[in-house]
Amino acid sequence: MATGRNHRPATSRSRGIPDATVARLPLYLRALTALSERSVPTVSSEELASAAGVNSAKLRKDFSYLGSYGTRGVGYDVEYLVYQISRELGLTQDWPVVIVGIGNLGAALANYGGFASRGFRVAALIDADPAMAGKPVAGIAVxxxxxxxxxxxxxxxxxxxxxxxxxxAQPVADRLVAAGVTSILNFAPTVLSVPEGVDVRKVDLSIELQILAFHEQRKSGELPDDGRAVPGTDIGEDAGGGVTGSPVAPPAASVTKRTASAAPAATDRRGDEPGNDGDLPAVMPA
Amino acid sequence: MATGRNHRPATSRSRGIPDATVARLPLYLRALTALSERSVPTVSSEELASAAGVNSAKLRKDFSYLGSYGTRGVGYDVEYLVYQISRELGLTQDWPVVIVGIGNLGAALANYGGFASRGFRVAALIDADPAMAGKPVAGIAVxxxxxxxxxxxxxxxxxxxxxxxxxxAQPVADRLVAAGVTSILNFAPTVLSVPEGVDVRKVDLSIELQILAFHEQRKSGELPDDGRAVPGTDIGEDAGGGVTGSPVAPPAASVTKRTASAAPAATDRRGDEPGNDGDLPAVMPA
DNA sequence: GGATGTGAAGATCTTCACAGCA
DNA sequence: TGCTGTGAAGATCTTCACATCC
Structure with missing residues (x-):
């Protein structure tokens, strides 16, 4: 391994900075901004890591991809790091943003204070409902x-x-892309297909909750039941079709093995960028 | 390597299912539910993967952790898979949920259709504002x-x-935990510290936007400027303290190397579960 | 003395490619 | 023949541990 010295992780991705690191930079920035507001001049990787909720080794490694911005024996200069990370993330420039769909969620986003303070500027609020036109949301007319x-x-x-x-979502995405947008933050529970070169990130509550349920489930007891097509007979052959209500009935099917190992109580959280969805209700009215 | 046969990834985590896989199960479930509603009886890993936005190898690998639910030469039984994944995620049971903070975001969440249809039931909407008490949101009195x-x-x-x-957020989290809650979905931009055994997942718009900005930045030109403390003289020594406005002024500091390599235009998205935040405005009023 | 920066080792996650079964 | 299931190879990400430098 190690293509020689200076092996830098990261796929072929952006610059040489690993995606995992990029995803954490905003966290560091937030912690640093807080320190800056308290006029703290320098921080050690240990302190900053603690404030950001990661371990110091990871933080130092992350910063090493940006360059050597610290001072051995001392720590990092808060102001300087804030600037460097902001620059790296592209927050030193102005990013006009359009929010499409001004329902509860859209309004919440429009009112989000984290926007303006980080280089993002809400350029416009768009909604398909004619009745919304002109209404001011977060001080901006829809x-x-x-x-x-x-x-x-x-x-x-x-x-x-x-x-x-x-x-x-998809129609809107198509229009956005056609008009020149190259980065989309999607809150709708759908898989967006966009042309090469367009970035899409997704935020999906339903998925987060389901992941929590998964972990929650094995805190108490084990799985509700193996659920495997019962060997003998017991199920009343449910194989209908409706898959709507909460509890799903176990349809019979081709089963083979399915090892039911003991599940050690576990506690951990993880998030990720799956990639899309399928179809589902909406988060809010347009 | 491979600790023998049947090497199963996943940390010490929940059961033997890798976290990355757990994070994708909701995606598969969504795609499968859509197929189910169209009464599609079976799907191949290829088709389902496409609908879920992942590649088929990954999907097959993911399913292999659950067991052998497919039929070689045929594919997977939609109904059966829906049931198995639902069970694995713990969605076959009822999960009462409390939403604290009924502002725009809280209201959006309360109205989210994805809840009820997946085993989640909004047991109560809580808000600190006495004026909100009694008001119906999504059919439930706050x-x-x-x-x-x-x-x-x-x-x-x-x-x-x-x-x-x-x-x-933190005070609320403390109360939730004290009252018995063991899983928290946090939308507030703060690092929550909770006792061992409590799961916390976070959704942070600000972070997602910043990650998009990062990628967006290197689509056009390179970084705005190396930003390194200018060798000669040029910057007017800004090292003030205010780090509030959008553009951040480059403070001088101890710099060492900082290799400015050429950045190949990149396009990729990634999401992750950092772990927390630091401090920032709020998403919405309580 | 003290904290950064980082090669190397581990741990995960992803992708390949093909054996194996319907 | 067709598609699943999966060992093995790769690619990333994380963690360790310590040389290095203020």
């Missing part, structure tokens, strides 16, 4: 969908946020 | 914070969702 393309072009928007119902 | 403990105990709630401003 505009009708018809204005989408114009707004994007006039403001040079490259980042779009989709907070519409699932059904509208 | 209750005052004072009711929190009672509601949790009476309903056997083990999953709590925090949608309050950052400042209230």
């Amino acid at each position: 505009q009708h969908s018809d204005e989408l393309e114009r707004v994007i072009e006039e403001n040079g928007v490259s980042i779009g946020v989709i907070a519409t119902p699932a059904a509208s | 209750q005052h914070s004072d009711e929190l403990e009672r509601v949790i105990e009476e309903n056997g709630v083990s999953i709590g969702v925090i949608a309050t401003p950052a400042a209230s």
Whole structure:
């Protein structure tokens, strides 16, 4: 391993900075900003790591990808690091953003204070409902969908946020992309297909909750039951089709092995960027 | 390597199912549910993978951790898989959930259709604002914070969702945990510290946007400027303290190397479960 | 003395490619 | 023949442990 010295992880990805590291930079930045506001001049990797919730080794490794911004025996200069990370993340420039779908979620996003303070500027709020047009949300007048393309072009928007119902997500994404947007943050529970070169990140509550349920499940007892097609006879052959209600009935099917090992109580959390979804209700009205 | 045969990845984590796999199960479930509604009887790993946005090898590997639920030469039985994944995720049981902080975000969550249809049941909506008490949101009357403990105990709630401003998040988390909640989905941009055994997952818009900005940045040009403390003289020594506005001024500091390599245009998305935050405005009013 | 920076070892996760079964 | 199931190889990410430098 190690393609020689200076083996830098990261796929062929962006620059040489590993994705995992990029995902943590915002965390560090947040912790550093807090320290900066308290006028703390320097921090050790230990302290900062603690504030950011990671371990110090990881933090130092992450920073090493950015360069040598610390001082041995001392620590890191808070102000300087804030600047470097901001620059690395591209937050030193202005990013006009459009939010499409101004329902509860869209409104929540529009009101999100973390935007303005980090280089993001809400350039426009778009909604398909004519009744919403003109209404002020977070101090900005909502505009009708018809204005989408114009707004994007006039403001040079490259980042779009989709907070519409699932059904509208793909059409909206298509329009965003056609108008020039190259990065999309999708809150709708749908798999968006976009052309090469367009980045899509997704936030999905349903998935997060399901992951929590998974872990929660094995805290108490084991799985509800192996659920395997019962050997003898017992199930009343449910194999219907409706898969809507909460509890799902165990349909019979081709089963083979399915090893039911003892499950050691576990506690851990993990998040990830799966990639998409399938179809589901919406987070909120458009 | 391979600790023998049947080497199963996954840390010491839950059962033997890798976290990465658990994080994708909800995606598969969603895609399968859609197929189920269209009464599709079986799917090949290829088709399902496509619908879920992953590659087929990964999907087959993921399913292999659950057992052998497919039929060679045929594919997977949709209904059966829906059931198995639901069971594995713990969705065959009822999960009462409390949502704390009924602002725009909290309301959006309460209205989220994905809850009920997946075993999750909103047991109560809690808000600190007395004016909110009694108001119906998503058909449920909001209750005052004072009711929190009672509601949790009476309903056997083990999953709590925090949608309050950052400042209230930790106190709320403490109360949730004290009352018996062991899994928390946190939308507030703060690092929550909870006792061992309590799971915390976080959803952070600010972070997602920043990651997008990072990638967006290197689509166009390179970094705005190396930003390194200018060798000669040029910067007006900014090292002030305010780190609030969007563009951050480059403070001088101890710099050492910082290799500015050429950055190949990249396009990729990645999400992750960092672990926490530091401090920031709030997503919405409580 | 003290904390950073980092090669190397481990642990996971992903992808390949093909044996094996319906 | 077709597609699943999976050992093995790769690619990443994390953690260790210590040389290095203020």
